[in-house]
Amino acid sequence: MKEIVAHKKMEVEALRKRGVSAVTNGDLLPLRDFKAAISVANRIGVIAEIKFASPSAGAIREKMDPCTIGRIYEEAGAAAISLLTDSRFFGGSLSDLPLLKKAVSLPILRKDFIIDEIQLRESRLYGADGVLLIARILSKNQLKELLFFCKELGLIPLTEIHDREDLEKAYDCGAEVIGINNRNLDSFGVALRTTLDLARLVPEGRILVSESGVSNEEDIQLLRKSGVRAVLVGTSLMRSKDMAGKTRELVNCGRQMGESNRGD
16 A cells, blocks of 8 residues: 555656646536435435456456446446556556546546545546545544535545544544445455444444445445445455346346335
8 A cells, every 4th residue: 555655746746847737628517416426315326336457356357448448337337437557556547537438428537546635626627526535644634624625626535544543533524425445455355344344333424435345245235234324345246157147136236225125
């Protein structure tokens, strides 16, 4: 993580020097409501992720057109799409974002290591509807300022936490959409127990997302009574030989879980 953040700081400095520019001929792509899309009543929505590699998993899938993947996710019923835009460590590309935005009608979350306001301006210009903010790599003041700037731009921030300290920071800064990452940042191990333990501490009124490690119906069933409104799923979808079928399986499970929840 330290290596990634250090490299991201260099990228930010380079971005400041060259400035941000839109790739849509000066016209901002309309914002879509990421928050509403992932908080439909009586449903656990699926935020389907596009990523081709990661430091923990290595190569996940051979590079292919993200727009094709995005259409597969949308047709299979995903609530939103998460796009990895970090190139060095995750094999992503920011230039894919506006193309994906035009190819689908779902809200797009830009997933990257956001540490500066200029990256938020860049995200808005390239068509993002939401952005990931990782509490662990930001000071309380940084997180508060970035959350405020997201509001100014109309972006929905998904504030990612990993432990109780992160949660307290996110809560103190006013985060409304909280993502619990089940991946240990030191060992890279994944345990859904992280969501189960931290969800009990999340205040009422927050939208809760479980990230990493969700791959089947049993996982969603385990999470459903923790107040989770959405799951962010990447690796299990990207590695599947039948991406459409796998996405549809999780989407349908989330709907079924919501329906059974009404009878609990």
